[in-house]
Amino acid sequence: MTHTFVETNGRSSRLEGAAPVSLHVVQAGPTDGPLVILLHGFPEFWYGWKHQIDALAEAGFWVWAPDQRGYNLSDKPAGIGAYSIDSLVADVVGLIDASGREKALVVGHDWGAAVAWWTAVSFPDRVERLVTINVPHPIVMKQFVSRDVGQMVRSWYIGFFQFPRLPEILTRLNNWSMLVGTLLNSSRSGTFRRADLQQYKAAWSQPGAVTSMINWYRASLRHPPARRSSIRVSVPTMLIWGVRDKFLKREMAQRSIDLCDDGRVVFVEEATHWVQHEEPKRVNELLIGFLS
Structure with missing residues (x-):
């Protein structure tokens, strides 16, 4: 793996007033291989793909795993509006531009999956294939959160994150016990080990990171995406879903x-x-088979 910083911005998506941001990107694999962009979710960073990066690189893919804006070592622009999903999509398109490629294979988990879905909806000409993991299409998510009582209960944290300052205070308490508890209590025993949690705590402790991470949730309600002519996904898509998702x-x-x-x-x-x-x-196996 190599670590680098890539400047990306909203020029490719014609976002007015979009300011460039620098994203920390972990790269691996042959530079002439098919480009795969791995988009992590909350509360992870590039390290969330530690089991996939080498496997994809060894299979011949050129892997880019960024810290998305606001996370770990990437830029953390001020203001909730900087974390609208349209801005997050513009970052992905900017990464593809920076690679010198016309298209990429885009893979996302959790919030990264939401960004991946919307990238494919907004810029199908820039996405070769799409893989999303344990997050639905954003329109389906919106429908269920607003109409399905069971999903409303499961999504309580979205409302909690809308409060100013309080979520930041509570997440930092007792050595990040809330975020650590979220990982440990929602996963199988032994999934996240002590060494992994130390990596996460270091990422969460980066100046401005916790507010920027939470601003993704704030922006999802306050800065909805621009209307698209169609919400359908035209590129080949695979959705991987762990059934015991809490x-x-x-x-x-x-x-x-x-x-x-x-x-x-x-x-x-x-x-x-x-x-x-x-x-x-x-x-x-699923990724390599489908992306190939």
Whole structure:
């Protein structure tokens, strides 16, 4: 793996007033291989793909795993509006531009999956294939959060994160016990080890990181995406879903694939929301097979 910083901005997506941001990117694999961009979720960073990076590189892919804006070593622009999903999508397109490629294979988990979905909706000409892990299409998510009582209960934290300052104070208490507890209590035993948690705590402790991370949730309600002519996904898509997810209902998976012209869902029965950590061999086989 090599660590570098890549400047990306909103020029490719024609976002007015978009300011450049510098993203920390871990790269691996042959530079002439197919470009794969791995987008992490909350509360992770590039390290969330530690089981996938080498496997994809060894399979011949050129892997880029960024810290998305606001996370770990990447820039943390001020203001909630800087974390709108349109800005996050612009970062992905900017990374593709910086690679010198026209298209990329885009893979996302959790919040990274939401960004990946919306990148494919907004810029299908820049996405070769799409893989999303344990997050539904954003439109399906919006429908369930607003209408399904069970999903409303599971998504309580979205409302909690809307408060000013309080979430930042509580997440820092007792050596990050809230975030650590979230990881440990929602995953299979032994998934996140002490050494892993030290890596996460170091990333969360970067100046401005915790507010920027939470601002993703604030922006999701206060700065919705620009209207698209179609919400359908036209690129080949695979959705991997750990069935024992404590945050998101299984029913949203097939509803998401129904919005794809060429899509399929793979359920991993024994896995939770953190399927790429718990079942790395299975996930890697699925990724390599589909992306190839």
